[in-house]
Amino acid sequence: PEIGTETYTVRIPPLPGESQTNDNEMIVAVDVLDARNRVLFLEDLPRFESKHMSRALFDNKDITPLAFFQMPSRKLSGAKEWVAYGDRQGLTFDLTLDQLRLNKIIILGNFDADALTSAHCRTILEFVEQGGSLILLGGQKLWGDNGIARTDLAKLLPFKRAGAPAVEGRFNVSWTAEGRAHPALANNPDMPAALPPVLSVFTGATLSGGAFALAEAVTDSGNHPILVSRVYGQGKVLAVLTDSLWRWAMQPGEERPYHKFWRQIIQWMSPSESAMDKYHLELFTDAGTIAVGDPAILQGRLVVPPEETRRSWRVNCTITTPSDRRISLNMTGRDIGAGQGAALPGYMAEFTPNEAGNYRAVATVEIDGKKIESSACLFTVRMTSQETVLRPVNERVLKALARSSGGRH
Secondary structure, three states: OOOEEEEEEEEOOOOOOOOOOOOOEEEEEEEEOOOOOEEEEEEOOOOHHHHHHHHHHHHOOOOEEEEEEEEEOOOOOOOEEEEEOHHHOOOEEOOOHHHHHOOOEEEEOOOOOOOOOHHHHHHHHHHHHOOOEEEEEOOHHHHOOOOHHHOHHHHHOOEEOOOOOOEEEEEEEEEOHHHHOOOOOOOOOOOOOOEEEEEEEOOOOEEOOOEEEEEEEEEOOEEEEEEEEEEEOOEEEEEEOOOOHHHHHHOOOOOOHHHHHHHHHHHHHOOOOOOOOOOEEEEEEOOOEEEOOOOEEEEEEEEOOOOOOOOOOOEEEEEEOOOOOEEEEEEEEEEEEOOOOOEEEEEEEEEOOOOOEEEEEEEEEEEOOEEEEOOOEEEEEEOOOHHHOOOOOOHHHHHHHHHHHOOOO
16 A cells, blocks of 8 residues: 555465474565656667667566667667667657656666766766666677767766677676675575676676676686676666676576566665665675574664765664564674675674574664654574575675685686
8 A cells, every 4th residue: 555565474284293393484575666656767879789679678667667678769870769668669869957856766778978967977877876776788789899988877886897899608697795795685585596608708707896796607717797786975886797688587397587687686776766865775684594503693774865975874684583572682894705806884782592484674764853664674593403594695605616626716
């Protein structure tokens, strides 16, 4: 009935004689979004990536998408015009600054630096700084020598790289540790653990401060990020460093990783009206499932207006246990690792559960008399031997083993 986070619990009754019942229950959070959540997708000439992206957008009933591609003008020689995809084919429009500001998410396709004017770029920068979200659905034009890095939008890119062409082949893709724990993807049973391969990678990206690689492609020259996110101002940016993510839509079976991935990302990147106003608090864990006796690391990130000086805010975290006990923790100021040695100012608390089941955590902070609350962070605790608990890959150890044994990481 209203915008916010709904929490649902699914329970399976124990079978006769079943002794281990701690895995008979699962909890999920459903974010209820603005029914008129506006998403604008702009593309140059149509391609496989834009075709499948527009389908995913129009299949998503939580948003109101408009998708346009550029084609030679039918009225002015040498000019271009915007033509609509989907059920509004034939609709044309002029890309004005006011139209850009009307949206909550802007998706830019494969453009070169000349496609957007300086005024358009400044408007998009302001849009993201004030809480909007930007997805860069890259291609050779966008990531090339005459691409987005030559515009004012270079300020919000989550990485730096030379404009080299994509490396082509068939490359396996895997989630990173940051990707598995990311608020958009963590503890989501719909997202497959194994991802389909891609056919191209724009390699050589060095992540900027505060950027996270969500997924990597495995090539002969090492692992290269293909999905990179960062917070810029109050908004969020996601860059796609392949032009063959559409291959995920061709995956046989019912998993539909392409549509599920974009639905989760669009949901995470869709700010509420209040989130676009000023402050935003996120809470996440280092793992969605842990064992009894293992510590749960809760990390918080407070997004503030770019012009505001950070203060010593007191961030509190309230954990609700499976037996409905409430545990209050003070989160201490701590830098949060963002990959490539970078770090973001954040908050952290450690909690060691002593009972199995589903836990719910919410972070709060009071700023100028107003209470800011995060969405619920959910994690599950199992009665599992600590020797068999899955832990994040320790790449430093693996690289050291490869060096000492003459092998390859």
